[in-house]
Amino acid sequence: xxxxxxxxxxxxxxxxxxxxxxxxxxxxxxxxxxxxxxxxxxxxxxxxxxxxxxxxxxxxxxxxxxxxxxxxxxxxxxxxxxxxxxxxxxxxxxxxxxxxxxxxxxxxxxxxxxxxxxxxxxxxxxxxxxxxxxxxxxxxxxxxxxxxxxxxxxxxxxxxxxxxxxxxxxxxxxxxxxxxxxxxxxxxxxxxxxxxxxxxxxxxxxxxxxxxxxxxxxxxxxxxxxxxxxxxxxxxxxxxxxxxxxxxxxxxxxxxxxxxxxxxxxxxxxxxxxxxxxxxxxxxxxxxxxxxxxxxxxxxxxxxxxxxxxxxxxxxxxxxxxxxxxxxx
Amino acid sequence: xxxxxxxxxxxxxxxxxxxxxxxxxxxxxxxxxxxxxxxxxxxxxxxxxxxxxxxxxxxxxxxxxxxxxxxxxxxxxxxxxxxxxxxxxxxxxxxxxxxxxxxxxxxxxxxxxxxxxxxxxxxxxxxxxxxxxxxxxxxxxxxxxxxxxxxxxxxxxxxxxxxxxxxxxx
Numbered sequence: 001x002x003x004x005x006x007x008x009x010x011x012x013x014x015x016x017x018x019x020x021x022x023x024x025x026x027x028x029x030x031x032x033x034x035x036x037x038x039x040x041x042x043x044x045x046x047x048x049x050x051x052x053x054x055x056x057x058x059x060x061x062x063x064x065x066x067x068x069x070x071x072x073x074x075x076x077x078x079x080x081x082x083x084x085x086x087x088x089x090x091x092x093x094x095x096x097x098x099x100x101x102x103x104x105x106x107x108x109x110x111x112x113x114x115x116x117x118x119x120x121x122x123x124x125x126x127x128x129x130x131x132x133x134x135x136x137x138x139x140x141x142x143x144x145x146x147x148x149x150x151x152x153x154x155x156x157x158x159x160x161x162x163x164x165x166x167x168x169x170x171x172x173x174x175x176x177x178x179x180x181x182x183x184x185x186x187x188x189x190x191x192x193x194x195x196x197x198x199x200x201x202x203x204x205x206x207x208x209x210x211x212x213x214x215x216x217x218x219x220x221x222x223x224x225x226x227x228x229x230x231x232x233x234x235x236x237x238x239x240x241x242x243x244x245x246x247x248x249x250x251x252x253x254x255x256x257x258x259x260x261x262x263x264x265x266x267x268x269x270x271x272x273x274x275x276x277x278x279x280x281x282x283x284x285x286x287x288x289x290x291x292x293x294x295x296x297x298x299x300x301x302x303x304x305x306x307x308x309x310x311x312x313x314x315x316x317x318x319x320x321x322x323x324x325x326x327x328x329x
Numbered sequence: 330x331x332x333x334x335x336x337x338x339x340x341x342x343x344x345x346x347x348x349x350x351x352x353x354x355x356x357x358x359x360x361x362x363x364x365x366x367x368x369x370x371x372x373x374x375x376x377x378x379x380x381x382x383x384x385x386x387x388x389x390x391x392x393x394x395x396x397x398x399x400x401x402x403x404x405x406x407x408x409x410x411x412x413x414x415x416x417x418x419x420x421x422x423x424x425x426x427x428x429x430x431x432x433x434x435x436x437x438x439x440x441x442x443x444x445x446x447x448x449x450x451x452x453x454x455x456x457x458x459x460x461x462x463x464x465x466x467x468x469x470x471x472x473x474x475x476x477x478x479x480x481x482x483x484x485x486x487x488x489x490x491x492x493x494x495x496x497x498x499x
Contacts, residue, residue: 003483010451013436013482016429017351017452024350025360027343034338034367299393301442301466 029158036136036143082204082322083221085110086128087174091194093181096124097327101203102222109220112201117226117327121160121180124191133165133173148174148192155189162188204322205233207252210314213307214300215240216248223323230254231323239300247300250315256285256293265305267312268294274305284308290319334374338367341381349388351452352445354437362391385453386463389445435482443478446471 004012083103092114100113108130116122135145135152143156146164153166162184164176174195178188209218216237225231232253236246262275265284272286282305284296294317298308342363349359366387370380377383436444442464449455449463457468464471 006479006483009432009479009483012428012432013447013451016433016436017448019429020354020433021347021351021452023356024343024346025356027346030346030360030364031339031342033364034342035335301464301470 033156033158036138082202083107085112085198085201085203087126087195088112088198088201089124089126089176089191089194090196091190092124092329093122093187095119096122097329098325099226099327100125100222100224101201101325102220103203104220105218119180123177123179124181125175125177126195127175127177129173129175130171131173132167132170135167146189148195153192155185155192157185157188160184164188164192166192201325202322205235205252206318206321207233207235207250208316209235209237209250209311210316212237212248212311214302216300219246223321223326225323225326227327228323231321231326233321247298248303248311249297249299250311251295251297252288252292252317252321253295254292256287256295265309267309272312274308276305282308284312286312288317334371337374337380341384342367345384345388348385348448348453349392352389352392352448354433362388366391382459382462386465389449389463390465392445393441432482439478439481442466443474443481446474447478447482450475
């Protein structure tokens with residue numbers, strides 16, 4: 001084993017990146033999509049449905065606490081087993097099972113996902129967003145105006161993916177993305193037409209942040225997996241002013257850290273590992289007494305190791321997450 | 330500088346898409362990221378003084394956080410990082426492999442922030458301060474990230490195979 005010369009390495013990087021960049025798709029399609037898209041929905045604190053409101057209330061206690069930089073953390077007692085999801089599709093193509101649920105801290109943004117285990121690349125994602133999206137004045141090629149129920153909306157098909165967007169009321173927008181399903185556009189329409197209030201499905205990770213440093217705010221809870229046996233629970237926090245990016249996440253699952261390395265660290269009375277150079281994160285992992293792994297990922301580039309350890313210490317980790325729905329219709 | 334949002338999208342989409350492709354290594358994901366970022370940019374357009382750097386930062390942040398925006402297939406069925414799924418390059422590469430491809434394979438094994446720093450330096454020709462602004466870190470951190478990335482990228486096996494950089498945890 002030896003080393004390339006530095007200038008040789010740099011030249012190879014430049015040439016390689018230029019070549020890689022040349023594989024970017026024709027921008028015409030992207031430009032049409034962007035300019036044809038409606039403005040993003042207005043942010044609204046008012047959830048769409050009563051069940052969404054209920055979700056917000058329940059989630060506020062289940063996701064953890066918000067900690068201001070200048071104030072001590074106030075823990076809220078978990079009062080209900082999970083957060084209620086507002087919508088479900090009454091119809092899905094045969095073979096689809098649910099594998100993903102996510103809900104924001106205020107309950108106003110919810111996502112559910114289904115895939116077909118026996119068919120790679122087939123998936124359905126249903127997302128509830130706060131605020132009514134304004135319908136675009138013009139639609140890009142492949143787009144058409146539709147109504148879902150009595151709600152105005154539009155459908156847009158690109159390749160094997162169909163997107164259906166509609167606004168059931170002035171406070172919410174629903175987006176449906178269907179990929180890889182035969183006759184994708186028609187299937188998406190049928191699924192959209194079948195969407196109905198749920199109010200029974202829940203997200204219960206049994207995991208919540210305690211005190212959070214640096215002004216971070218608990219943001220979303222997600223549960224994912226193929227079956228109840230391999231469920232993964234995750235909570236995420238964001239930095240104020242950058243709500244689109246997960247700054248800190250905590251995950252409990254049967255999977256340990258992906259790579260070797262790191263330094264030993266004592267956390268929750270156990271021997272853990274702290275890796276200061278993960279994938280854009282600093283990762284802390286520790287095996288819990290019940291055999292599951294806790295992995296914290298710090299993408300803030302600002303927290304110290306001690307602060308990350310403190311977050312791990314303060315996490316509320318229950319032993320009864322609800323994975324019963326994973327792999328079910 | 331473009332005077333309108335529409336003009337900006339029409340004139341800069343291709344450039345941004347190429348940057349995102351260099352960053353992610355996935356042209357289709359890159360297009361999704363750029364589209365998403367530009368759509369979200371629209372309502373803020375009037376308050377942005379320098380949209381070029383601003384959008385580049387948005388794209389880079391999206392790359393860092395795309396895990397939460399990826400498809401349910403990726404979220405559920407795959408390990409947590411698409412790029413790291415490419416896996417470390419091993420000795421299977423033949424001596425005839427295109428050296429650029431080999432370098433890109435090694436690049437794909439780097440932790441994301443190192444990878445982004447390398448792309449900003451060698452594709453976008455950004456200096457330390459510009460990279461720091463995009464990544465939201467100090468210039469000393471930028472120098473450290475690039476130094477470590479180059480140390481990894483320079484390692485080769487003379488038998489023709491490549492030695493992967495240490496895989497970051499995901």
